[in-house]
Structures are given as C-alpha cells and as structure tokens.
Amino acid sequence: MTGRFIVFEGGEGVGKSTQSRLLAEALRGRGLEVVTTREPGGTPGAEAIRALLLQTDGPGWGSRAEALLFAAARADHVETLIRPALARGAWVVCDRYLDSSRAYQGGGSGLRDADILTLHGIGSEGLLPDCTVLLTLDPEEAAARVARRDAGVLDRIGGRAADYHARVAAAFQRFAEAEPERFAMIAAQGAPEEVHARVMAAVDSLCA
Ligand SMILES: Nc1ncnc2c1ncn2[C@@H]1O[C@H](COP(=O)(O)OP(=O)(O)OP(=O)(O)O)[C@@H](O)[C@H]1O
Numbered sequence: 001m002t003g004r005f006i007v008f009e010g011g012e013g014v015g016k017s018t019q020s021r022l023l024a025e026a027l028r029g030r031g032l033e034v035v036t037t038r039e040p041g042g043t044p045g046a047e048a049i050r051a052l053l054l055q056t057d058g059p060g061w062g063s064r065a066e067a068l069l070f071a072a073a074r075a076d077h078v079e080t081l082i083r084p085a086l087a088r089g090a091w092v093v094c095d096r097y098l099d100s101s102r103a104y105q106g107g108g109s110g111l112r113d114a115d116i117l118t119l120h121g122i123g124s125e126g127l128l129p130d131c132t133v134l135l136t137l138d139p140e141e142a143a144a145r146v147a148r149r150d151a152g153v154l155d156r157i158g159g160r161a162a163d164y165h166a167r168v169a170a171a172f173q174r175f176a177e178a179e180p181e182r183f184a185m186i187a188a189q190g191a192p193e194e195v196h197a198r199v200m201a202a203v204d205s206l207c208a
C-alpha cells in the first residue's frame with residue numbers, strides 16, 4: 001500500500017496531539033510504517049522557527065512576517081521529512097499543516113487566503129494532505145483542557161483574544177464545508193478512545 005498524508009487540524013486544546021498518537025498506534029498495529037510529526041516543527045530547522053514564532057519574550061511578528069515564517073518552517077518540513085517519508089511508502093500523521101495557516105494567519109489575522117496559498121506554492125510546491133481530520137469542540141471545554149495541561153502558561157498565538165480564536169474556528173469550519181472530499185469533521189468531546197473510534201471510521205472511509 002502506498003503512503004498517505006493525514007493531518008489533524010482544529011483550535012487550541014481540542015485533542016490533535018492525543019488523536020495523532022492514537023491514530024499512529026492503530027496504523028502501526030496494521031503493520032504500516034507511520035511517521036508522526038507536527039507544525040510548526042518536525043525538523044531541526046522548523047523547530048527553531050517554532051521557537052521564534054511562539055516564544056512570548058521579544059516584540060513578536062507582524063502578520064506578514066508571521067505567515068512567511070510558518071511557510072518557511074513548512075517548506076523545510078515538507079522537503080526534508082514529509083516528502084521523503086511518503087516517497088518510501090510511509091504514512092505521515094501530522095499535527096497541524098497548511099489549513100492552520102489559512103485559519104490563523106488568514107481567518108484570525110486577516111491575510112488573504114490566496115496569498116497564503118501562493119506562499120505554500122512557493123515554499124512547499126503546493127503539497128496537500130490526502131485527508132484532514134478537523135476536530136471540533138466547545139471552546140470552553142477546549143480552554144479547560146489547555147488550562148489543565150499548561151497551568152495557564154500560554155504561547156504567543158494561543159494567548160490571543162477569544163474573538164481571534166473564534167475567527168480561527170469559523171475559518172476551519174468554512175474550509176471543511178468547502179472541501180468535504182478532503183476533510184472529515186469530527187466531534188472531539190467524550191473520552192479519548194471514543195474520539196479515536198470516530199477518527200478511525202473517518203480515516204478508513206476518507207483516506208484508505
Ligand atoms: N478526549 C479528551 N478528553 C479529555 N481530555 C483530553 C481529551 N483529549 C485530550 N485531552 C487532554 O487535553 C489536553 C489537550 O490535548 P492535546 O494536547 O491532545 O490537544 P491539542 O489539540 O494538540 O492542543 P494544542 O493545539 O494546544 O497543541 C491534554 O492534556 C490531553 O491529555
């Protein structure tokens with residue numbers, strides 16, 4: 001079987017990392033080679049850019065510089081980790097990807113979707129996931145999960161105002177509705193194993 005590129009998307013604390021791990025374990029149980037990774041990050045260069053983007057000390061970045069940094073991190077990640085893994089037949093499970101740039105730098109910060117896609121064309125030659133699992137959760141429940149995990153310490157983007165994150169969530173929903181052949185929208189409430197069962201059903205129907 002050839003490799004697949006599966007991405008988890010959604011707002012802060014909805015359970016993307018947890019579900020990435022559970023999906024990878026399930027796929028490995030089927031005998032597949034699975035690479036788990038995340039954005040921004042996944043390679044030494046992209047992890048260095050992640051620190052520049054998310055650390056809370058220093059003046060931060062304007063929207064355009066921020067979008068370029070995310071695109072640069074993704075370019076390195078795609079070229080040195082994702083494409084080689086897919087080329088050897090591995091499945092890649094990635095925590096966030098391009099649709100996070102479209103939702104945060106686009107929906108949240110107001111950059112044009114077409115410009116973000118142009119950056120992606122330049123940086124990563126337009127590589128898209130085979131399928132994208134969008135996890136949705138009531139914002140108060142997501143915030144409670146983050147508070148329990150991080151004890152109130154927020155990074156530069158996670159710490160933005162509630163209306164910013166509401167625009168991000170609305171953008172993700174628009175993308176999923178516009179491309180139902182690429183997105184599975186999964187309710188993320190309930191125990192991790194319950195959510196995982198929904199994810200497996202979606203992956204089996206959308207990505208197999
Ligand atoms: N279904 C669930 N029910 C309750 N808690 C959960 C569930 N899934 C994950 N959690 C917990 O909620 C917290 C956030 O989960 P996780 O880190 O997987 O979310 P995330 O979407 O990757 O977050 P972020 O966007 O901030 O990186 C973690 O402490 C995790 O253990």
Ligand SMILES: Cc1cn([C@H]2C[C@H](O)[C@@H](COP(=O)(O)O)O2)c(=O)[nH]c1=O
Nearest residue numbers: 039040070096097100101104105157158
């Ligand atoms: C890929 C990507 C991410 N972001 C934001 C979303 C989050 O606030 C952070 C990443 O933190 P996480 O704990 O790993 O989810 O970065 C973004 O704004 N644009 C992007 O392209």
